[in-house]
Amino acid sequence: MGSKTLTAAHGTGKELCDLLRDELGIPKNVLSFGVRFAINEPVLVRCEYLPDEPERGMKRG
Structure with missing residues (x-):
């Protein structure tokens, strides 16, 4: 059986990504996400976010 590479930005990979979101x-502003399906367990979704940048002239604190 051959392998097929999907990307979240194009074609079938994008369709699957959009469906799962x-x-x-899953929020649109995530950097990445992973989904775990296990028998007799709840679906686990892990999201990775980029930190918010402070507005110009504002200091974090």
Whole structure:
């Protein structure tokens, strides 16, 4: 059996990514996300976010 590479930005990979985001309520502003499906366990979704940049002239503190 051959292998197929999907990307989240194009074609079938984008369709799958969009479907999972919509069905699982994954925000659009995530850097990446992973989904774990295990028998008799809840679906686990892990999201990685970029930190918010402070507005210009504002200091974090």
